[in-house]
Amino acid sequence: MKHITFHLDFVSPYAWLAFERMPEVLEGLSYTVQYRPVLLGALLQRNSNPGPAGIATKRAWTYRHVHWLGQSLGVGLDMPAEHPFNPLPLLRLALQCSDDGSINRFVAGAVLRHVWQGGQGALEAPRLQALKALLAEQLRPCEQAAEQAKAWLRGNTDAAVEAGVFGVPAWEVDGKLFWGLDGLPMLRAYLAQDPWFDAAHWEQLPQTPSGLAH
Incomplete structure (x- = not known):
């Protein structure tokens, strides 16, 4: 059975x-998953990447694209009232439901639906209170939970950078990274032991020389 680490930030519609x-x-495949909240903004900053929201025309395209994808995939996606927004309160709240820096699927889904269903403000105070109530049985009661959540978020983000994660969603398994919604079929192929992965492609392809001047 393969173990997957799923790196995600709730601000990402693709996540x-x-x-x-x-x-x-x-x-049909045998696997386990750890959901690891990370701060996407920090990943982008460390790679000098402005992200989709940093380029006006790409931002416009992204919002059209994800809404169309949601409809075409039967998932459903409503843009929140404001985007991007500061995801720190949501990331830290989710990690107050953790004992080790990972969250379970219920918590991840609850926070993601809070953002991407209904088209409301992700950080509106009444809605945050409602989300806390929904997660009440998951929240850790210790006084240090809030500070521990901050530490786990920093640690998760640092570990993701160390593993080569440059954006979300990203899946890490056996030291290999699969990125983006369209990376899911490739992840499935790896878990299903596709012979492509037995050849040298994974290691050799990134060694292709660059034709750009340094």
């Missing part, structure tokens, strides 16, 4: 779509 699609795409 929502991938979260919903993953069980269907990987149906």
Whole structure:
């Protein structure tokens, strides 16, 4: 049985779509999953990447694309009232439901639906209170839970960078990274022991010389 680490940030619409699609795409395979919240902004910053929201025309395309994808995949996606937004309160809240820096699928799904269903503000105070109530049985009661959540988020993000994660959604398994919603079929192929992975492609292809001047 393979173990998958699923790196996600609730601010990413592709993370929502991938979260919903993953069980269907990987149906019939034997695996376990750890859901690891990370701060996407930090990943982008460390790679000098402005992200889709940093380029006006790409931002416009992304919002059209993800809404169309949600409809075409039967997932359903409503843009929140404002986007992007600061995901830190949601990431830290989710990690207050953790004992080791990972969260379970219920918590991940609850926070993702909070953002991507209904078209409301992700950080509106009444809605955050409702989300806390929904997660009440998952929240850890210790006084240090909030500070521990901050530490886990930093640790998760640092570990993701160390593993080569540059964006979300991303899946890590056996030291290999699969990125993006359209990376799910490739992840399935690896888990299903596709012979492509037995050849040298994985290691050799990134060694292709660059034709750009340094």
